[in-house]
Amino acid sequence: MTQGSGLQAGLKNRHLSMIAIGGVIGAGLFVGSSTGIATAGPGILLSYALVGTLVVLVMRMLGEMSAANPTSGSFSAHADRALGRWAGFSIGWLYWFFWVVVLAVEATAGAKILEGWIPAVPQWGWALIVMLVLTATNLVSVGSYGEFEFWFAGIKVVAIGAFIVVGALAIFGVLPGADTDKAGLGNLTAHGGFLPHGPGAILTGVLLVVFSFMGSEIATLAAGESENPQRAVTKSTNSIIWRIAVFYLGSILVVVSLLPWNDPSIKSDGSYVAALNSLGIAHAGEIMNFIVLTSVLSCLNSGLYTASRMAFSLGERGDAPKAFAKTNSRGVPMAAILASVLFGFVAVFFNYKFPDSVFLFLVNSSGAVALFVWLVICFSQLRMRKIIQREAPEKLVVKMWLYPYLTWATAALIVFVLGYMLTDTEHDGRETVLLSLMVAAVVLIIAFVKQSMTAKRAPSEVPATEDPEKVPTA
DSSP: OOBOOSOOOOBOHHHHHHHHHHHTOOHHHHHHHHHHHHHHGGGHHHHHHHHHHHHHHHHHHHHHHHHHSOOTTHHHHHHHHHTOHHHHHHHHHHHHHHHHHHHHHHHHHHHHHHHHHOTTSOHHHHHHHHHHHHHHHHHHOHHHHHHHHHHHHHHHHHHHHHHHHHHHHHHTTOOTTOOOSSOSGGGGTTTTOSSTTOTHHHHHHHHHHGGGGTTTTHHHHHGGGBSSHHHHHHHHHHTHHHHHIIIIIIHHHHHHHHSOTTOHHHHHHOHHHHHHHTTTOTTHHHHHHHHHHHHHHHHHHHHHHHHHHHHHHHHHTTSSOGGGGOOBTTSOOHHHHHHHHHHHHHHHHHHHHOTTTHHHHHHHHHTTHHHHHHHHHHHHHHHHHHHHHHHOGGGOOSOOTTTTHHHHHHHHHHHHHHHHHTTOOTTSHHHHHHHHHHHHHHHHHHHHHHHHHHHHHHHHHSOTTSOGGGSOOO
């Protein structure tokens, strides 16, 4: 196989635009929102607004760093430079771990839907087929990944857009032929009030919805393989506010306005299916299953891409096997992709053989990684702003608002959410944080041991005429 010269700019502007829009719409929005609504009532809107604000602020920080230095390693590469090798190594590997576990979760979710349609193929067979197909698209070229994601994300965007329009017409009683007896803005306060379980339910809701926002940062990783990385990062960063406002707050507002928050169908059928069924729309369940399947495939596609590019970046920096940093003639990091999907297959196996032990451990131990990533982005930006201002101030085309005060406030809010999770025993919040901290501690120990060994070895390997700090470490 011909050796390549690195990643290639195979993503077009339309790919990046749709990856940015679709990346913020995870399958968790369709699948997980029903639990949040049942827990917090209409007040779940405040939970989504709080987490949405957090994501906007974190993405602004990441956008500032990535516009100045677009790279496939994104926040891991920025942490490497701003905080030290240990930080880039640790958060990079934790992020990789998160996405390869997501591969198994999403493959299983997609397999369940497909088995319902074609039961002749067992669930494990569908999971295998889905993983193989999307592995093949990622191995062909970055352009094929971009093309698949363009259509997957496009279907999600159109679906949610149509849902909001249809729902709004029903809420105001102008949707022809629909049963709108239960619909109306009165549902926001009529059934125990806007906060039926009290203000504390807002924070509980935050714990349930925070992980459905993971994926917003994918556009900054993908920008490194686009024709104009700086423009792509700037555009995706500036549009994050309306994307979250429309797709999350807009669609959830429609759900809790179409039918009472405590309607049993929300938990039994799922929030979006229940909302459509309440209008008497034929085949609502099948339509929503197709949309959820599309979201699952999109998440799988992006998860494999994201995990492989992080592995590639770690390989480039000497924090992963050197083979991960090698590309073929089409600019595809094959070893990084295959290693990521191999771990995904192993996780799928654990999901079928040991769902309540090994696989549950994998899911819970990666669950808080999103918050760890956001926290590292905050601290990286605090240092990186000074570096950019000193070395290349003209690259500050995106700036974090009210620096450094808003950055510190965001970091404090993330720490507060992590602390609050430790008090949550009903929804596994405490277990998730403790297991995630345990895995993070193991990775940190490996990082410091590796850094110590490299430091001891470096002096003997560096010629006397060279500056040791300028020599790449293995």
